[in-house]
Amino acid sequence: MKPVLNAPEEICQQIWKELVRATHDRHHAWRTPVLATAGGDGMVNARTVVLRKAREEGGGVLEIYTDRRSPKVAEVVRQPSACLVFWSPRLKWQLRARVDLSVQTDGPYVESLWQMVKQTRAVGDYLGFLPPGEPMPEPRSFDATTTLNAEDAVLSVNNEQANYFAVLTAQVKEIDWLELGPDQHRRAKIAGNQWQWVKP
Numbered sequence: 001m002k003p004v005l006n007a008p009e010e011i012c013q014q015i016w017k018e019l020v021r022a023t024h025d026r027h028h029a030w031r032t033p034v035l036a037t038a039g040g041d042g043m044v045n046a047r048t049v050v051l052r053k054a055r056e057e058g059g060g061v062l063e064i065y066t067d068r069r070s071p072k073v074a075e076v077v078r079q080p081s082a083c084l085v086f087w088s089p090r091l092k093w094q095l096r097a098r099v100d101l102s103v104q105t106d107g108p109y110v111e112s113l114w115q116m117v118k119q120t121r122a123v124g125d126y127l128g129f130l131p132p133g134e135p136m137p138e139p140r141s142f143d144a145t146t147t148l149n150a151e152d153a154v155l156s157v158n159n160e161q162a163n164y165f166a167v168l169t170a171q172v173k174e175i176d177w178l179e180l181g182p183d184q185h186r187r188a189k190i191a192g193n194q195w196q197w198v199k200p
């Protein structure tokens, strides 16, 4: 059910409630936002990612997992300013979160997450000999030395094969919230505790 909210504080609270929910609920539309970054070639780059964590405290922090060899990681190191775009048809809410991204590849926190991830079928996303985006043979003719299926991946990881797991941490700078309503649309810019209604 879509809540009817009017006060900025209520809307803010609901935004973060929905973001947190999206990290647990596979069917929540906000689970798979689009992450836009500045590409190395001066062009914009964008791709779908999975929202793994959302925390309102500390100004708003979002987390994404990735392969540290993926092109987006190099892009983020070069230019940490990025944008995450969420759309929920149920809520009829779009969020555009302007964020500063940082990349973590080691340390106790990354290691603790890896210990969890390596028990799941997603483990194969962070293994493999080829970095994401590298040319490879046709997937049907996969060579076992080139890539891994989910079962092989679990076996490999138990044998402590090198992994390329990385965490992208997004510190939220500003949220642009847009609600599509039947009669009127509403939009606001939220930066920290500041709320500004703007023309949709």
Ligand SMILES: Cc1cc2nc3c(=O)[nH]c(=O)nc-3n(C[C@H](O)[C@H](O)[C@H](O)COP(=O)(O)O)c2cc1C
Binding pocket: 032, 045, 046, 047, 048, 049, 050, 051, 064, 065, 066, 067, 070, 071, 072, 073, 132, 133
């Ligand atoms: C539904 C969906 C979820 C995805 N989730 C992630 C993710 O959480 N992390 C990730 O690195 N790539 C994810 N991908 C793959 C990316 O969209 C992208 O293809 C890949 O990361 C390579 O991007 P890059 O070349 O810009 O680094 C996902 C793709 C889809 C379709």
